[in-house]
Structures are given as C-alpha cells and as structure tokens.
Amino acid sequence: xxxxxxxxxxxxxxxxxxxTPDDDSxxxxxxxxxxxxxxxxxxxxxxxxxxxxxxxxxxxxxxxLLDFVTFEDDLGPVGRLDAVLVASRVAPLTxxxxxxxxxxxxxxxxxHLSKAIxxxxxxxxxxxxxxxxxxxxxxxxRHFGRREITADTPLADLLDExxxxxxxxxxxxxxxxxxxxxxxxxxxxxxxxxxxxxVDFAGKxxxxxxxxxxxxxxxxxxxxxxxxxxxxxxxLARRSSDLVFxxxxxxxxxxxxxxxxxxxxxxxxxxxxxxREDAPESDAFVFTGSPGELADLLVEWHAAGADGFRLRPxxxxxxxxxxxxxxxxxxxxxxxxxxxxxxxxxxxxxxLPRPANRYAA
Amino acid sequence: xxxxxxxxxxxxxxxxxxxxxxQAGSHxxxxxxxxxxxxxxxxxxxxxxxxxxxxxxxxxxxxYDLDVVGRPDTFTxxxxxxxxxxxxxxxxxxxxxxxxxxxxxxxxxxxxxxxGGRAAWNVVTSWDAFTGENFRRGGFLPEEQRYERAKRFLxxxxxxxxxxxxxxxxxxRDEHFDIAGKFDLPRSPQGxxxxxxxxxxxxxxxxxxxxxxxxxxxxxxxxxxxxxYADVKRRLAKYGRTPDQLKVLPAxxxxxxxxxxxxxxxxxxxxxxxxxxxTAIKFLEQLWNRDLSEYDPDGPLPDVDPVVGENxxxxxxxxxxxxxxxxxxxxxxxxxxAAKKLSIRELIIEKTARxxxxxxxxxxATQINDLVQADASDGFILVPHVTPxxxxxxxxxxxxxxxxxxxxxxxxxxxxxxxxxxxxxxx
Numbered sequence: 048x049x050x051x052x053x054x055x056x057x058x059x060x061x062x063x064x065x066x067t068p069d070d071d072s073x074x075x076x077x078x079x080x081x082x083x084x085x086x087x088x089x090x091x092x093x094x095x096x097x098x099x100x101x102x103x104x105x106x107x108x109x110x111x112l113l114d115f116v117t118f119e120d121d122l123g124p125v126g127r128l129d130a131v132l133v134a135s136r137v138a139p140l141t142x143x144x145x146x147x148x149x150x151x152x153x154x155x156x157x158x159h160l161s162k163a164i165x166x167x168x169x170x171x172x173x174x175x176x177x178x179x180x181x182x183x184x185x186x187x188x189r190h191f192g193r194r195e196i197t198a199d200t201p202l203a204d205l206l207d208e209x210x211x212x213x214x215x216x217x218x219x220x221x222x223x224x225x226x227x228x229x230x231x232x233x234x235x236x237x238x239x240x241x242x243x244x245x246v247d248f249a250g251k252x253x254x255x256x257x258x259x260x261x262x263x264x265x266x267x268x269x270x271x272x273x274x275x276x277x278x279x280x281x282x283l284a285r286r287s288s289d290l291v292f293x294x295x296x297x298x299x300x301x302x303x304x305x306x307x308x309x310x311x312x313x314x315x316x317x318x319x320x321x322x323r324e325d326a327p328e329s330d331a332f333v334f335t336g337s338p339g340e341l342a343d344l345l346v347e348w349h350a351a352g353a354d355g356f357r358l359r360p361x362x363x364x365x366x367x368x369x370x371x372x373x374x375x376x377x378x379x380x381x382x383x384x385x386x387x388x389x390x391x392x393x394x395x396x397x398x399l400p401r402p403a404n405r406y407a408a
Numbered sequence: 409x410x411x412x413x414x415x416x417x418x419x420x421x422x423x424x425x426x427x428x429x430x431q432a433g434s435h436x437x438x439x440x441x442x443x444x445x446x447x448x449x450x451x452x453x454x455x456x457x458x459x460x461x462x463x464x465x466x467x468x469x470x471x472y473d474l475d476v477v478g479r480p481d482t483f484t485x486x487x488x489x490x491x492x493x494x495x496x497x498x499x500x501x502x503x504x505x506x507x508x509x510x511x512x513x514x515x516x517x518x519x520x521x522x523x524g525g526r527a528a529w530n531v532v533t534s535w536d537a538f539t540g541e542n543f544r545r546g547g548f549l550p551e552e553q554r555y556e557r558a559k560r561f562l563x564x565x566x567x568x569x570x571x572x573x574x575x576x577x578x579x580x581r582d583e584h585f586d587i588a589g590k591f592d593l594p595r596s597p598q599g600x601x602x603x604x605x606x607x608x609x610x611x612x613x614x615x616x617x618x619x620x621x622x623x624x625x626x627x628x629x630x631x632x633x634x635x636x637y638a639d640v641k642r643r644l645a646k647y648g649r650t651p652d653q654l655k656v657l658p659a660x661x662x663x664x665x666x667x668x669x670x671x672x673x674x675x676x677x678x679x680x681x682x683x684x685x686x687t688a689i690k691f692l693e694q695l696w697n698r699d700l701s702e703y704d705p706d707g708p709l710p711d712v713d714p715v716v717g718e719n720x721x722x723x724x725x726x727x728x729x730x731x732x733x734x735x736x737x738x739x740x741x742x743x744x745x746a747a748k749k750l751s752i753r754e755l756i757i758e759k760t761a762r763x764x765x766x767x768x769x770x771x772x773a774t775q776i777n778d779l780v781q782a783d784a785s786d787g788f789i790l791v792p793h794v795t796p797x798x799x800x801x802x803x804x805x806x807x808x809x810x811x812x813x814x815x816x817x818x819x820x821x822x823x824x825x826x827x828x829x830x831x832x833x834x835x
Contacts, residue, residue, distance in 0.1 A: 096594050098490065098522045122511070126576065126592030129518040135487035136522040139438070155511060158462070158542045159481070166481040170438045170488035190510040192587040228478070232428045235686050238478075240471040243464070256541035258471075260461055262436055262478045 052345065052383040053355025053397065055145075055314060056108050056370060059119040060127065061095055062362040096128060098136050104364055105137045108144055111371025112385050114396040115145025117178055117272075117357065122151045122187040131163050138171035145393030147176035147272060152212035153205065154182070154191045158255055160212075161219035168264035173392035175264065178272040179213055179287070181205040206283045211250040213271055213287035218246035220268050221404045222258035244406040266394050267401045274316070276330050281307045289399060290354075292316050294331040298351040305352035312397060315353040317344075320361030321369045331359065338373040346383060412780050412816045413622075413655055413787030413829060414807075415499070416448035419795055420459040423760075424661060425476045426681040426793045433796055435476055438488060440796035445489045447796075448496055451803035452817050454828040455497025455528055455602075456489065457624075457789055458482050462506060463539045465724035467690055468699055472725075474687050476795075483515045490523035497825030499528035499604060504557060505535060506543040509564035509580070510587055516601045517569065517593050525597030525824030525834065530604040530624065533558040538723045555611040560584045562603070562619055569600040598826045599835025617643035620654060621829060624789055628658035628763030633784030655786040655829055662765040662772055662790060664801055675766045678793050679757050688753040691760060694722045695731050695738060705753040709745050714738050769805035776806075777815050 094100040108116045120130035130148035138146055146167065150160050160177075168175035182188075183205060188196035196205075227242035246257035273284040274292040281304070284291040290312035295301045305313055316331040323335040334341055345356055360366035378384035390396050418441065419425040426432060434440050445456045460482050465472040482500035489498055498519065502512055512529075520527040534540075535549040549557060564580045568591045571578040576592035605612065605620040608627075616623040617640055627636035633656075641651040663678055665671030683691070685705030693700045697715040714734035731737055745755045765772040779785055792798020810816035820828065827833045 093594065096521050098524075102491075122514075124576075124590035124592055126590075126594070128521060128593070129483070129515050132483055132487040132515060132518045132522055135484045136491050139442070139488055139491040154508070156506065156543050159507070162479075162481040163484045166484035166488075169436060169480060170484060172438070186589055190587055190589045190591075191508050192585055193508070223478070230427055235684050236473045237427055237476055238471075238473050240473045243471055253544040254541070254546075255543070256463070258464060260464060260479050261481060 051354075052349045052378065053114045053312070053314065054111075054375070054378070054384060055113055055115045055117065055147075055355065055357045056367060057117045057119065057316075057357055057359040058101070058104050058108075058363065058367075059117075059359065060125075060363075061092060062360050062366065096126075101133050101137050102140050104367060105141050105144060105146070107364060107367055107371055109141050111375045112388060113144060113371070113375075114355065115147050115174075115176060115393055118146075118148045120149040120151065121180070121182065121184065122154055122190060123182075123184050124186050131160075131167060134175070135167050135170050138167065138174065141171075141174075143174070143388045143391060145174045145176055145270075145396060146171055147178055147270075147393075149178045149180055151182045151187065152179055152209040153196065154187060154193070157212050157215040157253070158219065158259075161216045162259055162261040164216065164269050165220060165259065165261040165264040168266055168269050169261075173265040173394070175266070176270040176272060176393050177216070178274065178292075179209060179216075180274065181209040181283075202279060206279060208252045210283055210287050211248070211252060214250075215246065215248050215253075215255050216271070217268060218248060218405075219255070219257055219259040220263055221406050222246050223261075223263045224404050224407050225263055225267070228262065242407075263404065266392055267404065270393055270397060270399060272314075275308070278307065284308055284311060290314055290397070292357050295348070295353075296332045298347055301348045301351040301353050312354045312399075313352065314355045314357045315348055316357050316359060317341075318359045318361060319366055319370065321366055323361065327361075338369055338377055341374055342377040342381065345378065346381060349383065409813075409815050410780055410786070412776065412810060413657060414451070414453045414816070415455045415457050415497075415657060415787070415789040416444065416451075416453050416799055417457040417459070417659065417789050417791035418444055419476065419791055419793075419798075420479055421461055421465070421476050423475045423682045423687055424791055424793055425795055426678060427476050428681060429794050431794050431797055435795050436478055436480060438485070441480075441485055441489055442492050443796040444799065445493050445496055447799045447803050449493045451799065451807045452820060453496065454787070455499045455526075455825055456486075456493075457499045457530070457604075458485065458501060459530075460501040460503065460532070461724070462503060462534070463542050463724050465722070466538075467693065467722045467725075468701075472690070474684070474690065483519060486519055486527070487522055490519070490526065493526075494524075495526070495820040495823060495828075497526045497528055497602065497828060498523055499530055499602070499825075501530040501532055501606075504531055504533050504561035505549055505554065506539070506545060507561075509561055509568060509585060510589075510591070512561075513565040513568035513591065514593070516565070517596045520596040520598055520601055521594070525826065527596075527598065528602035528604055528621075528825055530606060531558055531562055531620075532606060536724075555607070555615055557584050559615060559619070566600065569596060597834060598824050602825050602829065613640050614643060616640060616654065617649070618647045621826075622655040622657050622786075625656060625658045625785075626762070628660045628779070628785065628788065630779060630782060630784050633658060633779060634782065637783050637785060653830075657787050657789050658763065658785050660763045660765060660788045660790055661793060662802065662806075663793075664767070664769055664772060664805065666768065668767045668771055671766045671768065671771075675764060679761065682793065683753060683757045683760065685753050688756040690722075691756045692752055694719070694725065695734055695741070697721050697734065703752065706751045709738075709742050709752060709755065769801075770809055773806050773809035773813070777810065777813060780815070 118130035224242035533554040579588035605616040663675040
C-alpha cells in the first residue's frame with residue numbers, strides 16, 4: 048500500500064476532555080470545557096499558558112512527521128491563548144509541520160483573519176491552514192455584545208454566515224496577484240495596481256471592499272478545514288473547505304460519511320487515550336486500546352475511504368508521545384505513512400496543488 | 409544623567425522606505441522581520457514597533473503605487489518575533505474602531521504570555537467610512553467620537569486585563585460597549601501590556617496623559633520637543649501620575665556617514681530617493697485637492713488655488729487631514745518657494761522632512777543625547793530608510809557610544825518591556 052495515510056493531531060489545551068459533549072460543528076452546544084475530565088496530564092493546567100508548552104508539543108508532532116496540528120479556539124469562557132498567535136509563536140521554531148489554528152466566524156472580522164492567516168503563512172513559509180467554525184455559543188456572543196445568539200438562532204444562518212466568511216477569506220487571499228509587486232525603478236511604481244483587485248463582497252451579514260493589505264500568501268490559499276458531525280455542516284464543508292474533520296464510529300460510517308463529503312480530504316477524528324478503561328462520551332469515536340490496535344483501526348478505516356485522521360489525545364503530552372513514538376513507527380512498518388517529509392508546505396503534505404488566482408487574467 | 413529609550417520602527421507603507429536602494433529587501437517575508445528585530449535586540453533597544461493600515465491608500469481614485477505597499481497582520485508577526493527574540497518589547501498598532509475589546513484584550517494577553525511580558529499596544533482610532541468598507545462595523549463613527557470610543561475601548565480592555573482578580577468574571581457597559589462573561593486567562597506577565605499613544609491633538613494629549621505609558625510624538629527638534637514634553641508631562645498630575653510614568657518618544661530618522669559632510673550628502677540623496685518627481689506631485693495634490701498630473705515637478709508651484717472642502721483626491725492617508733486651511737497653507741508654500749527659488753519637488757522635500765539625525769556616529773550620539781538631556785524627549789522611535797538592514801550600522805556604531813557615555817543600557821536589566829521602560833517588571 049502506498050504511504051498515503053495522512054495524520055494530524057489536535058492540541059486542545061491539556062488534552063481532550065471527553066466527558067463533556069463535543070464542542071462545536073455549528074451545532075448549538077455551549078461547552079464548559081473545564082468539567083470533570085479525563086485528563087491526568089503530567090502538565091499542570093498553568094503550563095498551557097507558556098510558549099514552551101506549545102513549542103514542545105508541536106516539535107514532538109513534527110518528530111512524528113505528522114501533516115499538521117490543530118489549535119482549538121472558541122472565544123468562549125474557557126481560558127485559552129489566541130490560537131492564531133500560538134501557531135505563529137511556534138512557527139519559527141519548527142520547519143515542516145502544518146499549523147492549523149481555529150477561528151470563529153460569528154464575531155471576528157474576516158478582513159483581520161484573512162491577513163492573520165496569510166501572515167501565519169509567511170511566518171511559517173507555507174505551513175498555515177485554518178479551521179473555521181460557526182459558533183452557537185450565547186456566552187461567546189456576550190463577550191462581544193454586538194449580537195445575541197441563543198438556542199433559537201437558526202443553525203442555517205450561522206452556517207451561511209460562516210460560508211460567507213470563508214468566501215471573503217479566500218477572495219482576500221487572491222486579491223493580490225502573485226506578481227503584483229514589481230519594484231519598477233524606471234516608472235517609479237512599487238506595485239502594478241492592475242494586479243490588485245477589489246473583492247467587493249456584499250452579503251447578508253457583512254460586506255468587504257478589499258483588496259487585502261497583505262500580499263497573497265506563499266501557498267496562495269492556505270487550506271481551509273471544517274469540523275462536521277452532521278449533514279448541514281457537511282454541506283458547509285463542501286461549499287467552503289478543502290478538508291473536513293468527520294466523526295464516524297465504524298468503517299461502515301466512514302463509507303457513508305465519505306460519500307457526503309466527497310471531493311474533500313476526509314480526516315476522521317478519533318479521541319485517543321491509550322490503555323484507558325474509563326471510556327468517555329464524545330461525538331468522535333473514542334479509542335482506548337494499544338498503539339498496535341489503533342494502527343489496525345486506522346489502516347482499516349483508511350481502506351474504507353478515510354484520507355487521514357485527526358487524533359485527539361486525551362492527555363497531553365503523554366498520548367501524543369505514544370502517537371509519535373509508537374503508532375507512527377507501526378504505520379511506517381506497514382508502509383502506509385511517510386518515513387520522511389517530502390514537501391515543505393502544508394499543501395505539499397496534503398497533496399494539494401497551489402491554486403490559480405481567481406482574479407488573474 | 410537621564411537614560412535614553414530607543415525603539416525600532418519597522419517601516420510601513422510610507423515614502424520613508426527607499427525601496428529602490430540595492431540593499432532594500434522584502435518588507436513582507438518573515439526573514440526581514442527577524443533580521444530587523446534581532447538587530448534591535450542586539451542593540452538593546454526597548455522595543456520593536458509596527459504600524460498598521462487597514463485599507464490600501466488611493467489617490468485620484470486609484471490604488472497608490474509609488475510607495476511600498478503591503479503589510480502583515482500585526483499580532484501574528486509579533487507572536488512570530490516572540491520566538492526569535494528574548495528581551496525586545498513587541499509593540500503593535502491596533503485600531504480601536506474596527507476591533508472588539510474582548511478579542512483585542514485576549515490577543516494582547518496572549519502575546520504577553522507568549523513573549524514573557526513584552527507586549528505593547530499602540531492605541532489608534534479611525535472613523536472614516538473609506539477604511540470602514542473593509543469591516544462589519546463600516547464607517548460608523550462620527551469624527552468627534554473617536555477619542556471617546558478609544559477611551560471606552562481601553563477602559564473595557566483594562567477591565568478584562570484586570571479580571572483575573574475576580575476569577576475572570578467581567579462586566580463592562582457604557583454607550584459604546586455592553587459586554588460580560590468570563591475572561592479566564594492567567595494574569596498577564598506585565599500585569600497589563602504597555603500602552604502607547606500617537607495622537608497630537610488636544611484630546612490625544614489628554615488621552616495619553618490619562619492612559620498611556622508612552623507617547624509617540626512628531627516633535628523631535630529642541631524647542632518644539634521641549635514645548636511638547638513640558639505640555640504632556642504637566643497634564644499627568646491631574647490623573648495622579650508622576651512625570652516619569654509617561655515616556656515621550658518622538659519619531660525620527662537617521663543618516664550616518666564617515667564625516668558630517670558625507671552624511672549630509674547621503675541624507676540629501678536619500679531625500680531625493682524618497683521624494684521622486686511623481687511623489688512630489690502626489691503630495692502636492694493632497695493639499696491642492698485636485699489633479700495636478702500635468703504639472704512639471706521641476707517647475708514652479710501651480711497658480712490655481714486648492715479646492716476647499718472635503719478632500720476627495722486622496723483617501724486612506726492620515727496626512728491629508730492635517731491640512732485644515734489649505735488656502736493658507738498653499739499661500740505659505742508659494743511664499744517659501746518664491747523666497748528660496750524652489751521647484752515643486754524641492755519644496756516638497758523641504759516640507760515633508762522629519763527630524764533626522766545626520767552625521768558621524770559620534771555626532772548622532774551627541775544629537776540624540778543632547779535632546780534627551782534637555783528634556784525635548786525621553787528617547788526616540790527610530791525608523792530607518794532601508795529594510796531590513798537599516799539598523800545594522802546604527803547598532804554597531806552609535807549604540808556603543810551611547811553606552812560609553814552611560815546614557816543607554818549596556819544590557820537588559822529585566823525580562824519585560826515594563827522593566828526596560830520603568831524598571832519594574834510588572835504592575
């Protein structure tokens with residue numbers, strides 16, 4: 048079998064807390080993430096507010112040759128460092144691994160986020176991605192005070208707004224053609240303004256004129272991801288994203304959901320707590336066996352159509368180390384996972400070509 | 409002897425940057441930021457400073473194409489720089505009009521944690537609908553409310569910075585913001601990020617006296633600097649603050665040479681590169697508020713008068729707003745040009761000059777120190793004309809001379825920006 052299995056890890060705080068309900072996907076679950084948890088991490092809770100904690104985790108994931116890591120964020124009441132800033136802080140100290148922070152569409156400005164992800168792509172020289180999430184959280188809405196979001200807010204509206212948001216991110220990334228900067232001494236022109244484009248987006252929730260103030264990022268379009276547990280969100284993913292995190296519970300599920308997200312890179316979420324007995328609840332499948340058993344499962348689900356996996360360690364850094372030091376060698380022995388990085392960008396790892404600019408003549 | 413504070417301003421989109429210089433590199437690639445910041449840290453500067461722009465400037469209805477164009481995102485590049493520096497303060501300009509307090513407070517507290525206490529916020533305001541077209545909020549703010557909103561924004565953010573005392577619980581309500589909830593982050597290493605302020609109006613000065621740790625001014629010459637310095641320091645008492653709690657840091661450029669004469673010659677050449685004939689015409693159009701593209705930059709000033717009223721020729725450019733009485737300014741410029749026999753380009757070179765330290769390293773060190781000791785400032789925010797290597801020679805030649813004279817630190821004495829500015833690691 049060709050080494051075509053993709054592998055990533057979710058770096059959520061000090062590990063997944065699976066005793067709480069899953070936290071998003073645009074569905075109306077508000078999530079105090081600090082309930083009684085599964086995590087018995089060696090790292091105390093304060094460590095996750097230090098840069099060293101994040102640098103060590105991402106370096107560990109890079110030693111395991113993973114495609115990328117994700118950083119959770121939700122603008123809610125759980126104390127977290129800003130995910131884009133954490134990713135950027137880590138970027139200069141790593142060299143190959145993709146960095147995918149979460150951004151929340153409902154409250155932040157797409158203009159700011161577009162340039163932030165473009166800048167992360169510059170800081171990491173082509174390793175940025177972004178996971179975009181809708182937010183049905185009333186608590187997060189109160190933090191901004193500009194709109195009310197309640198259990199009655201239609202999911203369809205939140206998803207449509209998120210789709211608009213991604214459309215604006217993408218248009219802004221393309222708003223500079225790749226060769227817009229000309230530095231033409233003879234004519235005194237620094238840029239060729241004919242290669243800069245107004246995006247002129249006008250939607251139901253916001254409008255954005257453009258162009259971006261940040262030139263087109265190294266990857267052209269950093270990959271966009273969406274987490275989806277349900278059909279309406281699958282539809283958002285098909286409309287907006289390059290890859291989707293899905294939550295099947297069996298190989299059969301992998302096939303069924305795979306059909307719904309066809310055309311996207313399908314990364315199956317698996318919560319992983321090696322050797323645990325206290326299996327928690329989660330929207331995602333929870334795995335508590337040995338690394339060898341997980342390798343069997345991943346190979347089986349890969350054969351059923353999963354392009355890759357996002358493993359969500361129950362406890363950081365412990366379960367991450369088992370992934371990188373035990374699971375990865377097993378997958379390599381089976382010939383399904385890379386033995387060295389063969390690309391330098393996130394798109395390169397994922398096998399995605401650099402896209403043409405929609406505005407270029 | 410007063411200790412001098414120095415900051416390194418990464419050039420933004422302005423005509424200071426001589427992009428045609430053979431040594432000019434990228435102003436976007438991260439390696440440029442690394443080079444620039446690491447040089448500033450090698451020179452023991454207080455902080456790195458990044459300006460911001462939220463819409464590309466336009467003139468005559470077209471995107472302005474003569475200067476450097478394009479910037480990174482402020483927070484993202486500062487967080488990246490935190491990884492490749494250890495002591496340098498990281499100051500970012502963040503607009504209080506097109507952001508929300510919860511998000512900005514969270515980003516600054518994050519940056520302070522991720523940098524070990526080196527974050528600073530240059531609070532600016534905007535109200536124009538032109539910039540607002542890029543944002544959900546749009547151009548909603550009446551001009552007279554901009555400082556009001558900035559003050560309330562900073563009050564709301566400060567409530568969030570301090571909410572660790574209450575376990576992160578917060579509630580803030582006024583005519584601009586109504587927010588509540590939980591801001592559950594540990595106390596920022598500096599207590600709060602350093603606050604910088606750059607406005608020069610009466611309201612701006614009062615805002616700085618009430619709220620800021622440092623003020624970024626335009627007044628860098630002796631008499632002008634002393635007047636500004638005395639004015640803002642005098643305002644502090646009514647807010648229960650002492651004069652050393654607000655640092656006055658004017659913007660300045662510099663040109664070095666092996667002799668004073670060589671430096672003068674080089675400075676003249678730099679000014680010619682910064683203000684091309686076409687650039688001079690564009691500057692003139694901003695005052696005249698009309699298309700002057702048919703005029704010869706090497707010829708005399710136009711004999712037509714400026715168009716009075718709303719400036720429609722240039723958008724997204726702060727300097728346009730400074731021409732309060734264009735007819736009077738035009739008259740003054742004509743008189744100056746006539747008296748000195750200046751062409752359009754020569755006049756613009758003269759009128760747009762900012763304070764520049766020109767000379768040998770020894771002479772520049774003396775000029776800087778003399779102004780600080782004479783209470784014209786507490787130091788300077790320096791912007792070089794070449795990116796990213798513009799501070800290399802300054803770090804190697806001027807800084808050691810200031811250190812020898814005992815007026816600038818030989819090494820950092822604390823880890824945080826607050827310790828560089830005030831000697832205290834945190835609030």
